[in-house]
Amino acid sequence: MTPAVKAILDKYEGTSPAVKQKLARILMHGRLGGTGKLVILPVDQGFEHGPARSFAVNPPAYDPHYHYQMAVDAGLSAFAAPLGMLEAGSETFVGQVPTILKLNSSNSWATSIQQAITGSVDDALRLGCAAIGFTIYPGSDLIFESMTQIAELRAEAEAAGLATVIWSYPRGGELSKDGELALDVGAYSAHMAALLGAHIIKVKLPTAHIEQAEAKEAYKGTDWSNQADRVRHVVQSSFAGRRIVVFSGGASKGTDAVFQDARDVRDGGGNGSIIGRNTFQRSREDALAMLDKLIAIYRNEE
Amino acid sequence: MTPAVKAILDKYEGTSPAVKQKLARILMHGRLGGTGKLVILPVDQGFEHGPARSFAVNPPAYDPHYHYQMAVDAGLSAFAAPLGMLEAGSETFVGQVPTILKLNSSNSWATSIQQAITGSVDDALRLGCAAIGFTIYPGSDLIFESMTQIAELRAEAEAAGLATVIWSYPRGGELSKDGELALDVGAYSAHMAALLGAHIIKVKLPTAHIEQAEAKEAYKGTDWSNQADRVRHVVQSSFAGRRIVVFSGGASKGTDAVFQDARDVRDGGGNGSIIGRNTFQRSREDALAMLDKLIAIYRNEE
Amino acid sequence: MTPAVKAILDKYEGTSPAVKQKLARILMHGRLGGTGKLVILPVDQGFEHGPARSFAVNPPAYDPHYHYQMAVDAGLSAFAAPLGMLEAGSETFVGQVPTILKLNSSNSWATSIQQAITGSVDDALRLGCAAIGFTIYPGSDLIFESMTQIAELRAEAEAAGLATVIWSYPRGGELSKDGELALDVGAYSAHMAALLGAHIIKVKLPTAHIEQAEAKEAYKGTDWSNQADRVRHVVQSSFAGRRIVVFSGGASKGTDAVFQDARDVRDGGGNGSIIGRNTFQRSREDALAMLDKLIAIYRNEE
C-alpha cells in the first residue's frame, strides 16, 4: 500500500475494511497502481447504442474478451460492464483486472429518462467484482426513483463488502442541452453522488456554462475558462476532495483532445479517466498507444 | 458429451455446473443431440391468439399431449410452453424431452406492449424443466420493466440451476412495422438479450432493412441481401458467437421457405430453429416429414 | 372413489396428491358425488350488486347460514363465497359441504375492469376450504395484472394443497357487449384459464356470435347454432377435456331455461353448473325443487 493510496482510503470514514479493500484493489492495480490515479474501461455502449454503432468500426470488439484483454494489456485500473459481458470473460480473466458490475442500463428506444436494473449485488458477488456501478440522471422527472434504488443497492453492496461507483449524468426535466454539461450542474451532480454515499464518482468534464438561474449569484465574478479549474470545482463539490472523482470524455474524438482532458483532470486534482468509446472505437494498436500515453500523463511523465 | 457441445459449453464462463448441465441436456437430446444444433417446439399461441386460431386447422393440437408427442417423435431438442400446458403432460412424458417453462405471455386483447408473468422458477423446478423462457419487447415503452423482471428471474433461475432462454422481439414505441424485422434492430435485440445474461437467445430472422437513423452510418457500404450474412451478423452481435442463438420463422408458410431459412441459419452460424405454428398447424404427418428434413439440414445432410 | 372421478383426476398430471384430494372432495360430495359432474353454489353478489339487489327478493338470504344450509340440503358439490360470508358459517357447517374461498371481488362502483383481492390462501387454509376462487377479465386493460396475481396465488395454493378455480369472464377493453358472450371469446377465456393452471374453469355459456375479426377465418364454415356444440368447443379449448369446466347461467331466469342449459352442458361434455342468483333469488322451496331437477339432469335421470 503506497502513502498516496493510504491517504485516499483514510478519507473514507465509516466504511468497512471489506469495502476499503475493494477500493484498494482498484487503486493498487495496473500501471497506475499506487499513484492514487486510475483509468477505468467501461463498455455498456451495447445497451446504450446497440452493437453495430458501438463495434462495427472495430469488429473484434464484438467479443467481450477483446475488452477484458484490452484492460489487462493496457494495465488499466478496472473494467466496467453489464452482467452478460462481465460474465462472458469471468473465467478466462479471473484475477487479471478488477471488475465493476454496471447494475442499470438504458437503450436507444427509451422514452423516459431512466434506466432498467439489469443486475444485482448478488451477481456482482458471484462474478468476483470489486464494485457495483449505477447511473443516475439528475434533472430527470424520475430522479427520486433512481436515488432510492441506488440508496438500497449501495446499502446492500456495503453489507456485501463491495464499493459503489455512481455515474451522475445530468439529463431531462428542465435541463437544456447545454445545461447537461454546465459547471453548476456538473458540480451539483457530483455532490449528489457524494451525498448518496458513492465511493467513486463519475461525471462528465463540464463546460464553463452556468445553467441554473438561482446558481448564477453564487458563481458571480468568477472565471471558469480554464478546464483544470472546473475539474477542481467538481472535486471541491465532492466533499472537498474526500471522494475519488473520475471524468469521462464522452464521444470518440482525437487523441490530442483526450490527452488535454487528462492533463486538466490531473492538474485540477481529479483522480482519473473513464474512457470507453475512445478506447474500443480505435484499432487495438491505436488504443493501446493512446492508453499508454494517458497513463503516462497521470503518472506525471507527460 | 461431444466436442461440438463441449466447445459451446466452454463459452459459458461464470456459469454454474448445474446450469451447464441443463444446456447439455438440451444440446445432447433428440436427433440433433451432440451436433451443437437444436430445434425447439414452442406452443404459446393459445395465449397469444386463442385456441381456435391456433388449433382449429389441426384439431388434435387442442390436446397438450399432441405437442409433447410431436416433440418426442420428431426427436426435437426441447418443448417450450406456458404453465398449464407443460403441467398437463408432465407425468406422461416425464424424461422424454427437455422442457422450457415460458414465464410470461401476452394475449390478443393486450393494449400495452408487455406480457403478464404467469409462472415462476419454482413452477419450473416442480415440473422438472431444463430452462425458463421469457419474452422482452425491445422498443416498447415498458422495456425497462421487462428488463428488470428478467434480470430477477434469471438470477433466481441461475441459483436454481436452470438455464434462461430470452425471446427478444422488437416491438412498440417508435419502431415501424418494418423496423421490427430490421437487421440493426434484430442485432441490437440479440445483443440486449446477451447482456441480460441469456443462455439461449431467440430472435426472428431479420430482413436487410436498417431502421435506426443513428445506425445507418455504422452499416454504410455493407451488403445484407444474403440471409445467411444477416444471421452471421446477429450471431456476431451475440458476443461474437459465445451464445446459442436460435431463429424463429414466424407465421405458417410453405415448407420450401422453412427449409431455406434453416439452411441460412446453419450457413450463417446460427444454432437452430424454434418452430411452432409451422409445426402444429400442419397435419401430424406433414409436420413430422417437415421436421425430419429440417433436422437433416442441421445435420448437414441436406 | 368411482371410476368416473378417477378418470378425471388422472388427467391432472404434475398435481400433488393434496390438491387432487381436494378435487376429489368436491367431486365425491353431495348428490352428484362420484358422477364426475358437479353443481356449485356461489354467493358473491353482495359484493357485486349490494345486499338489497341480491337478497331483498328473498330476505332469509341476508343470512350467510341460509346459503350454507341450501348447499347442504340440496346436496350440492361446493359452496363458494368471499371471506366474511364463509367465515360466518364456518363452525355450524364444518364438514358438511366443501367450500371455495373467493379471493377477489368487484363492486357496483368500480371504475376499472378489475377486482380487489379480499382474501388469502392462509384464510382459505384457516377456514378449511377445498379451493381458492379467482376472477379474471380477459379483454380488460388490467388483465396482465390479474394474470400475475392468480399465477402467484395459484402457486401458493398448490403449495398449501388447495385447488384453484378460475372464473374467466371476458370484459372490457375493445370487447363489444355481444363479444363478452361470443363463442371465440369464451373458448379463448377458458383456454387462458387452463394455461394459467386452473383446476376448475368457470365460464359463461357462450352464444354463436364470433367477435374477433382475426378469429373469423378459423371458424369459417362451421355451424354453432346448437348450444351443446358450443359447450363442446369450450371443453375442447380447455386442453381437450383435461380440465373440469363448469358453466354459469347468468341473471335469474325461468326454470325451463335453467334446465335446458344444464342439458346442453351435460350433452356437450361440460362438468356442471355454477348457479347463484337462480338459486337464492327464489324461495327456498322453489330453489330446492329446481336444484333437485338440475341434479337429476346431470345424473342423466331427466
Added chain:
Amino acid sequence: MTPAVKAILDKYEGTSPAVKQKLARILMHGRLGGTGKLVILPVDQGFEHGPARSFAVNPPAYDPHYHYQMAVDAGLSAFAAPLGMLEAGSETFVGQVPTILKLNSSNSWATSIQQAITGSVDDALRLGCAAIGFTIYPGSDLIFESMTQIAELRAEAEAAGLATVIWSYPRGGELSKDGELALDVGAYSAHMAALLGAHIIKVKLPTAHIEQAEAKEAYKGTDWSNQADRVRHVVQSSFAGRRIVVFSGGASKGTDAVFQDARDVRDGGGNGSIIGRNTFQRSREDALAMLDKLIAIYRNEE
C-alpha cells in the same frame, strides 16, 4: 360474561379465542359492559380537519390525556385514535379503557378519496390495543386498493389476536352528495365491511334516499321514513345481525338529536354509537352529562 355478550360472540364463527377475547374486552367494559351495547370515542379529527377546527372550541382537548380521561370517566366501551395520540396516554391510562388503533387517516388537503396508512398491527400490539381500525370509502376510484389493504391488515390482526373495526364511509366516484348517506348505499357499505371480515362495522346513520338506479327496483314499495327501520335494514345487511354495527352521528349537533339517534339505533337493533365531535366539542361537563344520558338510553333506562 353475560348471556347478551355470549350470544354476540357465538355469532363470530371461525374466529380465534384471542380475537373473541378482545371483542369481549370491549363488550364487557364500562357502563354498558355486559349489555351487548357499546359507545366508542373516536378522536382522529386532528388528522382530518386539523387541531384548531377540532379543539379550539374546547382547548383542554388539545391534550390527548383529555380524551382518555373522558372515555374513562364516562365509562365508555373503547377509545379509538391514531398512533401518536394513543401512544401519548398509553402509560397513564394503561388498563383503564380498551383502545382501538386507527391505522389509516386522511387530511384536509387530500386530493384523492383515499387514506394514508399511518400505523401497523405491530404498533397496536405494542400499545396493548384491543382492535385495529380502518376506513374504506365505497364508491371511490381507489376502493380496490383500500379493500386489499384492509384484507391484509385484517389477516395480520387476526393472527395477532386483535379484532378489526371497519369504518365504511361511502364517498367519491359517481356518488352524489346525497348518495353518501343513502339507505341503499349505507346498507351496501355495511355489507362490504362484513364480507371483508370486519368484527365491528361502523357506518353513518342513513337517510331514506335511494341512490343507485339499479337498486330502486329492490326497494320499490317499501317505506323508510322511520330511522329505526333504516337501522334495522343496515343490521340485516350485516349478515342478518351476526356482526356488531355501530353508528356515527356526524357533525356536532344538539343533544336532543343525539339522543333521538341513539334511541333509533337501539330500537332498530344496532349495537351502539361512535361519537367524537359531539363529545369533545362540548365542555367536559356537558359532554359527561350527554354521554351519561346516551348510556342510559342504551341501557333502556331512557
Added chain:
Amino acid sequence: MTPAVKAILDKYEGTSPAVKQKLARILMHGRLGGTGKLVILPVDQGFEHGPARSFAVNPPAYDPHYHYQMAVDAGLSAFAAPLGMLEAGSETFVGQVPTILKLNSSNSWATSIQQAITGSVDDALRLGCAAIGFTIYPGSDLIFESMTQIAELRAEAEAAGLATVIWSYPRGGELSKDGELALDVGAYSAHMAALLGAHIIKVKLPTAHIEQAEAKEAYKGTDWSNQADRVRHVVQSSFAGRRIVVFSGGASKGTDAVFQDARDVRDGGGNGSIIGRNTFQRSREDALAMLDKLIAIYRNEE
C-alpha cells in the same frame, strides 16, 4: 439527568427506554445540555440547492468536517445531514456530537412535491446516530405516500431504539405561497407530525396569516400578531406540549432577526432552533458568535 429533561422524557409514554435514551443523549449534550432546550445544525442544502449555492459564500463549508466541527465547537445539541455527509466525518467526530440521519431529500430539479428516500434505519444504526430525520409536505398530492413511508420508517427506528424527527413543511396542492407559512397550516402540520409519532417536530415559524377557509371560524376573534403566541399555539397543537418542537428560521438573514426568533420560540414555550444556512453561510467566526448568543438566549441569559 436534570429535572427539566426528566420532565420532558416523562411525557413520552409508550416509548422504549432505548428511544428515550437517544432523546436524552440529545437533550443532555452540548451547552444547552440539561436545560430542555436544544439547537440543531442541519446540513442538507447540498441536496436541496446544490453545493455552490450552499457553500460558495463560505468555501470551507464544502468539507463535511467543517460542519461537524462547528456543531462540536459551538456546543450544539445535534448535527443532522444526509448519508454521505454524516459518513464522511463519522470516525473523526465519533462521540463528539449526536447525529441525525436525514432519510429523505429533494433537489432543485424535482417536479413533484415529494422527496427521495436516500438512507435507511440500518444506515443510521451503522453510523451510530441518535435519530432518523424525515420530511413530509402536508398539502402535497403525494402526502399519503410520505405519511406511509414515515410510518414504516418510524416503526423500524423505534424497534432499533432510534428517535424520529419529522420536518413538517406545508407545500404543494392547493396551498398558496403565503399559506405555506400560515398559522393554521403550521399548527396543523405540527399536529400531523405528532399523530405520526414524531419524537421531535420541526416546523417553520408561522406568520399570522390564516389560510384555510374552513379554519377561519376556529380562529375568529383571536389576535396572532405576537410571534411568541404563534409559537405557543404550535406547541399546543403538538399534544399540548407533550412533544419537543423546534423551529427553523428559513433563509439566511440578519443576526438580530435570528435572535428575536429565538426569544419568541423560548417565550412561546418552544424547545429550540434548527439553524442551517444562517450558520454555515457566515464565516466560522461570525457563526460561532451568533450561535453563542443563540444559546445564551435559550439559557435565559439574554
